[in-house]
Amino acid sequence: xxxxxxxxxxxxxxxxxxxxxxxxxxxxxxxxxxxxxxxxxxxxxxxxxxxxxxxxxxxxxxxxxxxxxxxxxxxxxxxxxxxxxxxxxxxxxxxxxxxxxxxxxxxxxxxxx
Amino acid sequence: xxxxxxxxxxxxxxxxxxxxxxxxxxxxxxxxxxxxxxxxxxxxxxxxxxxxxxxxxxxxxxxxxxxxxxxxxxxxxxxxxxxxxxxxxxxxxxxxxxxxxxxxxxxxxxxxxxxxxx
Numbered sequence: 220x221x222x223x224x225x226x227x228x229x230x231x232x233x234x235x236x237x238x239x240x241x242x243x244x245x246x247x248x249x250x251x252x253x254x255x256x257x258x259x260x261x262x263x264x265x266x267x268x269x270x271x272x273x274x275x276x277x278x279x280x281x282x283x284x285x286x287x288x289x290x291x292x293x294x295x296x297x298x299x300x301x302x303x304x305x306x307x308x309x310x311x312x313x314x315x316x317x318x319x320x321x322x323x324x325x326x327x328x329x330x331x332x
Numbered sequence: 333x334x335x336x337x338x339x340x341x342x343x344x345x346x347x348x349x350x351x352x353x354x355x356x357x358x359x360x361x362x363x364x365x366x367x368x369x370x371x372x373x374x375x376x377x378x379x380x381x382x383x384x385x386x387x388x389x390x391x392x393x394x395x396x397x398x399x400x401x402x403x404x405x406x407x408x409x410x411x412x413x414x415x416x417x418x419x420x421x422x423x424x425x426x427x428x429x430x431x432x433x434x435x436x437x438x439x440x441x442x443x444x445x446x447x448x449x450x
Contacts, residue, residue, distance in 0.1 A: 253440065261336075261423055261440040262349070276434040308375065317436040318427060320367060323377035 220286075221245065223324035225311050231330045238301035240327045244292070244313030251288055253296050253325055254310040254319060268294065269317060301331045335359065336424050336441035343425050344358045344447050345383050349404070352399070354408040355424030361385075364428055366407040368398065371421040377425055380422075411446075 224243040232238050244251050245267070249270050254262035265284065267274040270291040283302070288294040298305055308328050312321040337356045337401045345351045357366065381397045391398040399408040411418055415445040421443045427436040 254440075261338075261442045264437060265437060267435075267437050269435055275430050275437045310377065312377070312438075314438075317438075318365060320379045320382055321438055322379065323369075325376050328375075 225324035235300040239297045242294045242311030248313035250314045252312040254307045338441040339410045340444045344444045367425040368409045
């Protein structure tokens, strides 16, 4: 069974530029999560989708971050404009339902300079 | 307020010894779930074990067991016979309900870095 796919693996951008990350969840998984993990910290939930609806986006900085999950499958997370403090690993995860374990992709390491 | 608290930033344990990683949680839900994940230096998050709030038995998966004390709101991970490959970050996580349509979200603690000494 294929796992959660994320791209790119690494990205370096200058502050004020924009960037987008892509996630393809495990087939059949209705729940998709985007987490931000700053070095040395635990993952922070940015947004959670159930199919193509948003379950929680209370910690998403909506002035600069946006996410969508069209057709309830793939998802993109965008940052525009990026700030230095956005440097982190962005983890995508999926689960069959909201009450089952989540499976994670390998993450995208973003460096903002 | 922190929903998940892991008070041990780092631990050093001799190989083959057992180790307990602490996790306490805060929720007013009656139905919730607790997870432990392992994150090696390569960065991937690996699911280890799950405990539901209504499960009467402590969860076990191979060398991993979860010491669930509901009244104390603690869900400690026990690793028996530690191995060098157990060196990693370990995260406790809790699923908690959100307001809409009975969905739940998954929240993580700050993690414990475990180092196994040969």
